[in-house]
Amino acid sequence: MNNNRDFIEKLRSSGLRPTKQRLEICKLLFDRKKTFHFTISDLSKILKKETIKKISLATIYNTVHSFKKKGYLKEISIDTEKTYFDTNTSNHHHFLDISTNELIDLKEDDVDNIKIKKNLPGKKIRSIEVLVKIENNN
Amino acid sequence: MNNNRDFIEKLRSSGLRPTKQRLEICKLLFDRKKTFHFTISDLSKILKKETIKKISLATIYNTVHSFKKKGYLKEISIDTEKTYFDTNTSNHHHFLDISTNELIDLKEDDVDNIKIKKNLPGKKIRSIEVLVKIENNN
DNA sequence: CAGTACTTTAGAATCATTATAAATTACATC
DNA sequence: GATGTAATTTATAATGATTCTAAAGTACTG
Structure with a gap:
């Protein structure tokens, strides 16, 4: 605090x-x-x-x-x-609950390392962001 | 055509x-x-x-x-x-080139299967979208 | 405490998007 | 084809979020 x-x-x-x-x-x-x-x-x-x-x-x-x-x-x-806006400024991913419209942080550990196979010449990766949309399970 | x-x-x-x-x-x-x-x-x-x-x-x-x-x-x-808006309506990922502000499609094959380890009770995954920001390599 | 640059503020201006309501068009039925 | 009706297009107005403006207030330096 x-x-x-x-x-x-x-x-x-x-x-x-x-x-x-x-x-x-x-x-x-x-x-x-x-x-x-x-x-x-x-x-x-x-x-x-x-x-x-x-x-x-x-x-x-x-x-x-x-x-x-x-x-x-x-x-x-x-x-x-x-x-x-997000008070967590680190590189991280999100769940977006479509049922409630709520946004939930995913920790690094929650997502397996992502490998991008495509490679553009002269370009490098700055960041990778994942958005996982979830919804009620019924 | x-x-x-x-x-x-x-x-x-x-x-x-x-x-x-x-x-x-x-x-x-x-x-x-x-x-x-x-x-x-x-x-x-x-x-x-x-x-x-x-x-x-x-x-x-x-x-x-x-x-x-x-x-x-x-x-x-x-x-x-x-x-x-995107004329490709399938579930797919994107490169965003920060240097040119250009958006480029990634094919399914370009990104390894993503495993989400976190699981919220009563919720299921609807979609997973990845945004890879890239920039000039110098 | 005085001066200056930084901040806050209310309200105006801007910009993208949506609503409105009248004119036009597509199309089914004759 | 002509006619009626509902869908569509259109110009314009309305909205709503964000940014601008310029005047008043505040923090901080010396």
Whole structure:
């Protein structure tokens, strides 16, 4: 569990001023045990409920984008309708539960090493991402 | 290579009237040897160039969506900025070349069988999609 | 504490997509 | 072929998410 002091340090060390808006958002995003997957709209709703002073929508967008640029968040494309962000910035895979629309992290170990047999000359692999769509079993 | 007659049949058989707009779009999308990946904007530009009579943007959206609903096109999420459609509707994987932003199909054989070790009770796997990001090798 | 650059903010602007409603077209029936 | 009807196309308006703007507020340096 992080406390405010840690977040202040984290922000300062990457050149972001630790404003109260950014700290609120840090607390919400990073002070958890499990990976958090969210859309801007999710985040906005939670902040509205959990925060005393309103944080403007523009600030939420600004903050999420600067956190992404600093490498604290990863943007993921699993749905053309929604833009998700992921607090787990490591290279990893996902389950997408079509029945509930829930996104679940897969650990490295959960997926066998993937071998790509095709090879394009002059190109190298930067990353491999797997999306496993799952649904109710009936 | 398909000809107009084939497209008329194809459309009729799925309950879509073979209008000249739909036939133009069929010809453009399906009369090719290689898979075609496109955005609505791409399609719109090509149609503007290659077609005598203007096809309205609304019609392009309508047509692509009905083709998707009929299973002639697949929507793919590889980029949060753009919505791509794919004329290859089979379950398959992709290379995304970050240097050129080009999307390339991987055949089944190009990727070794993927084993997912994690198993969620009550859920079954519907599909597995792999996105391999590649870049210039220097 | 003063100055400056960084942030936040509300609201306007933009862009892709979808909705609307009128005009056109495809097609079944005569 | 002509006619009626439902499907389709179209221009335009509406929507909704995101980005821009420029003014007010804040963090931080010296």
